[in-house]
Amino acid sequence: MSSSLRREPLETAAFRAGYLTLLALMLLPLLVVVVTSFSGTGRLAFPPESYSLVWYGEFLDSVRWLDAFTNSIVIGVGTALVATLLGVMGAFGQEIDDGSLGTVLAPLVLIPLLIPPVILGITLLMYFNEVGLRGSYASIVLAHTLWATPLVYFVMRSVFSRFDWQQLDAAQDLGAGPVQSFVYVVLPNVKHGIFVGGLLAFIISLQEFVMALFLSTPSTETIPVLAWTEIRQALDPMVSVVSTFLIVISVVGILLAVVATNLEWLSKQLS
Amino acid sequence: MSEITLRDLEKRYGETTAVQDVSVEIRDGELLCLLGPSGSGKSTTLRMIAGLETPTSGEITLDGADVTDQPAYERNTSTVFQDWALFPHKTVLENVAFGLKMRDVPKDERRERAEAMLERVQMGGYGDEDPTTLSGGQKQRVALARSLAVNPDVLLLDEPLSNLDKRLREDMQIELREIHEDLEETFVHVTHDQDEAFTLADRIGIMDQGELIQVGEPTEVYENPANRFIEGFLGDTNFVDSQVVGVTDGAVRVETELGYELVLPTDRNPDVAEGTELTLSLRPEVLSIERDPTADAVEGHEQPMLADGSTSNAVVGTVENVLYRGSTVRYSVSVNGTSMFAERTGASTDALTAGEEIRIEWDGTDVLAFRTDGSRVTL
Known part of the structure; x- marks a missing residue:
């Protein structure tokens, strides 16, 4: 008790106040978005002149918005699955390979992150036209995977670096083949990390706008793409409603990730 | 039957x-220790x-079959790792039963066998514990x-005792020895502890380098x-630099850094000549300490050769340091x-003191001689 009662140094207090202010300033726009979504009028203004759930009703009645919502979820889940598979396999492969090829090739995974999305979008549009994937979910999933895979890969590198690889030796030594040893020994140790990586990929896909703009058709357009189209015509609180949904999904995702990574800690507290 | 042959590994x-160049035949049912300092390749050999x-x-x-390219999971060898590498997300029983599960042993049977094995190592009743605790x-x-x-056909132990404290380590050594005698399996044990x-x-x-x-x-090495x-690795010894000054019939005479000329008796024609530099090893257990420095042998600093071909070498020196080590007392x-140093058992009543001559x-037959490249001179 005595230590918590001790006065904290002025510098620490000032630093704490400083970063809390900065954080608040950065999060304030989100508050504006959420508040305006409850506007009772058709004008996007802050603070709203009146409050109601009328725009939420509009959203749920709008086939176009609901389709876009479904598209975003489908593409997000698809991206999460493909990027996680590739990212996990890449990071795992590099850990167990003692050759030098992996070390040389690893930086290549960064390249998609370094190319401006506009260029990627145009290039992929032409490419997918050639191979006949234009207008499909697959084209946007693959484009988002290009971005999400490096992030999953780096999450997994850090997860695997904390894994005790002697366990893999022990499993194989006891007769577990490559697949069995991964499933029975590696996976249980890194599953939370894989979940977090997948969630990250999902959120990346949910937010991505530029490549989706190039690659989507009216039947595959995602929420950011539709929002952009709508804003160009009329600035009404529907955009705020949609944004609020996106924010909620992201926050829920982050909470899930926090819970996942601390699950063991949590279970120890409860038992 | 489980013999292992390593050829030019x-x-x-x-x-x-x-x-490099590791060749050895490990006999069925024997307990072979690979001993060497860290980095000597013993663990790598075990992992191979x-x-x-x-x-x-x-x-x-x-057992005669070439397994060089066979992966670990197809070999019926089993390793106890230095950090034990227990699976932290499985219970103790699940850990022990894991290998049986991989061999598709039915659930009830593997549970039974795992419990029996836990009893065998005096860990019965710990089956449901979390191994990390x-x-x-x-x-x-x-x-x-x-x-x-x-x-397993062969049990491989990669310094599994090195993380235990001394007392526990000694108990486990005896237990391992008993388990080995019970099972009559081939064990290969890696350690840096002689x-x-x-x-x-x-x-x-x-192993070295x-x-x-x-x-x-053990006695042979x-x-x-x-x-x-x-x-040098298997125990404390005095290494004394010397140079051959004469090779006569049945003896090699060397001038040492101790300032004494010593005689190494030999029953063959050793491959040394006048001028060859040798390092002599004088183990403390072959040295005896006499309190009277003025015995005949010392005269002239030249050692006589006895009639039976042996020599009684002796040097005179001053005690610099007394190190009490419990069962023995070491004198520098x-x-x-x-x-140089010599030892006496701690029970001796007439303790020597520093400054005493x-x-x-x-x-002389107890002295080993090595060439400058480390190779042994057969005397």
Whole structure:
């Protein structure tokens, strides 16, 4: 008790106040978005002149918005699955390979992150036209995977670096083949990390706008793409409603990730 | 039947050679200790036997079958790792039953066998525990049970006792020895601790810088070391630099840094000539301490040769330091400015004190001589 009662140094207090202010300033726009979504009028203004759930009703009645919502979820889940598979396999492969090829090739995974999305979008549009994937979910999933895979890969590198690889030796030594040893020994140790990586990929896909703009058709357009189209015509609180949904999904995702990574800690507290 | 043959085994990592020219036949049912300092390649050799490393070249056979390129999971060898590598997300029982599960043993049977194995290592009743909560000694037992549960042809132990405290380590050595005698399986045990090797081993293989220098029974490697490294590694000794001043029939005369000319009796024609530089090894247990420095042998600093061909060598020096070590007392003695040490059992009542002048004697046949490249001179 005595230590918590001790006065904290002025510098620490000032630093704490400083970063809390900065954080608040950065999060304030989100508050504006959420508040305006409850506007009772058709004008996007802050603070709203009146409050109601009328725009939420509009959203749920709008086939176009609901389709876009479904598209975003489908593409997000698809991206999460493909990027996680590739990212996990890449990071795992590099850990167990003692050759030098992996070390040389690893930086290549960064390249998609370094190319401006506009260029990627145009290039992929032409490419997918050639191979006949234009207008499909697959084209946007693959484009988002290009971005999400490096992030999953780096999450997994850090997860695997904390894994005790002697366990893999022990499993194989006891007769577990490559697949069995991964499933029975590696996976249980890194599953939370894989979940977090997948969630990250999902959120990346949910937010991505530029490549989706190039690659989507009216039947595959995602929420950011539709929002952009709508804003160009009329600035009404529907955009705020949609944004609020996106924010909620992201926050829920982050909470899930926090819970996942601390699950063991949590279970120890409860038992 | 589980003999292992290693033939010309070599393992390189890029430019560095971890293991080279390792050839040995490990006999069925024996406990072979691979002994060497860290970085000597003993663990790498063990991992190649386990199949966890693939040799760069060379051949490994298990009961006559070439297993060199067989992965670990297809070999019926089992390893106890240095940090035990228990699976933290499985219970103790699940850990022990894991190998049986991989061999598709039915659930009830593997539970039964795992429990029996836990009893065997005195860990019965711990089946439902989380292995991360166990003490080092308990983890070690569980790891041993896990490896033994699959009934391996060969049990490989990679310094599993090195993380335990001294008392527990000694208890476990005796237990391991008993388990080995019970099971009559082939064990290969890696250690850097010579006491552990001498306690456990039927034979000891001594490794240095990636090479297996000598394989033999404990007494053989201790009394008849192949080179200077082994002589220094297996126990404390005095290395004395010297130079051959004369080779006569039945004796090599050497001038030493102790300032004495010593005689090394020989029953052959040793491959040394006048001027050859030799390092002599005087182990403390062959040295005896006399309080009276003025015995005949010392006169003229030249050692006489006795009628029976042996020599009684002796030097005179001053006690510099007395180190009480419980069962023994070690005396650091300065002989003409060069320091050496000798020991007496702690029970001796007439303790020597610093500054005292004493005589150290030994039988010339107990001295080992090594060339400058470390190789042994057969006397």
